[in-house]
Amino acid sequence: DVKVTQSSRYLVKRTGEKVFLECVQDMDHENMFWYRQDPGLGLRLIYFSYDVKMKEKGDIPEGYSVSREKKERFSLILESASTNQTSMYLCASSRTTSGNTIYFGEGSWLTVV
Amino acid sequence: GNSVTQMEGPVTLSEEAFLTINCTYTATGYPSLFWYVQYPGEGLQLLLKATKADDKGSNKGFEATYRKETTSFHLEKGSVQVSDSAVYFCACGSSNTGKLIFGQGTTLQVKP
Numbered sequence: 020d021v022k023v024t025q026s027s028r029y030l031v032k033r034t035g036e037k038v039f040l041e042c043v044q045d046m047d048h049e050n051m052f053w054y055r056q057d058p059g060l061g062l063r064l065i066y067f068s069y070d071v072k073m074k075e076k077g078d079i080p081e082g083y084s085v086s087r088e089k090k091e092r093f094s095l096i097l098e099s100a101s102t103n104q105t106s107m108y109l110c111a112s113s114r115t116t117s118g119n120t121i122y123f124g125e126g127s128w129l130t131v132v
Numbered sequence: 133g134n135s136v137t138q139m140e141g142p143v144t145l146s147e148e149a150f151l152t153i154n155c156t157y158t159a160t161g162y163p164s165l166f167w168y169v170q171y172p173g174e175g176l177q178l179l180l181k182a183t184k185a186d187d188k189g190s191n192k193g194f195e196a197t198y199r200k201e202t203t204s205f206h207l208e209k210g211s212v213q214v215s216d217s218a219v220y221f222c223a224c225g226s227s228n229t230g231k232l233i234f235g236q237g238t239t240l241q242v243k244p
Contacts, residue, residue, distance in 0.1 A: 023175075050230040061221060061236035062176075069230065077231075109175055113230045120166070121232050123175040 022046070023124035025110050031130045038097040040127050042110030049114065051093035052121065053077075053085065056107040065108075068093055100131045134159040134224045138235035145212055145242050153207040153238045155196075155222035164225035165189075165198050165205040166232065171218045179207075179220070212242045 026041035044051065050069050054062040054077075064077030066085040074085050082104060086094045093112075097104055110124040139154040157165065164183045168176040180189030185200035194209045205222060222235040 052231070054234075059236060062234040064231060064233075067231060111176075115230065120178055120181065121230070123168075123177070125175040 023110055023112055023122050025108075025124040025127045027127050028125065029128045029130075031132060032097075032100050034101060034131055036097075036100050036131075038100050038129065038131075040095040040097075040108055040110075040129070042093045042095070042124060043091050044093075044110075044112040044122070045091065046112065046114070046122075047090065048112035048122075049090075050112060050121075051087065052111040052113075053083075053093065053095045054109045054111065055079065056109055056126070062109065065095065097129075100129075102131050105129060105131045134163060134226055134233045136222050136224050136233055136235040138220075138222050138238050140236075140238070142239040142241055145240070147214055147242055147244055148211045149242075151207070151209040151212045151216075151240065153220055153222075153240070155205045155207065155235060157203050157205065157222075157224040159203075159224050159226075162200075165196070166223040166225065167194070167196055167205070167207050168221040168223060168234075169218045170221065170237070176221060212240070214242045214244055216240060217242045 022045045052067040053065045068074045068087040084096045108127045111121045113121045135158045166181045167179040169179045170176045180191040182189040182198035188197045196207045219237045221237045223232040
């Protein structure tokens, strides 16, 4: 089974803090993704990466950055957390392009106070 | 770009009722189509998928048929159970990348 592991299930951070969300996949997938999930808005793509050190902006990249130094690990960084970044963050991975199945982690609930 | 529209929820049904959750998409080319399910407190799991027109995806009693002429991928189940209570997401795969575009999700609540 594909395993996508997010390091933290629940985090509470203060406004202005730098936040790291870590994600590891164990299936040697080329593609990795960070989505944000909010009620009524579904999932929105923040960033994705199709190879080590490669990244592309998704639909809502403002306020976020990412890092992919190793193929299995994809980190989401909030440089200066704000209350409007309180949300559920979902990491995902997939093997190839052209619509192959995406596998999700369990999600990280981030609250910024 | 691609987009996905799902019927609004929440949908509340009695056990053994018939379920339909509508999904339509806008896309260029021939995208793959997916239904994902999210149980309370968990991440998303793939429920079923279809990769070309007229394909039918099926799993756990759920079905959806890729209808290119109506750009739809409606989810159906003949007899729902309480354990089917979850949020269901329709998604459309980009024909050029590995990205998925998701609908807003539909919450299903099944009562005994």
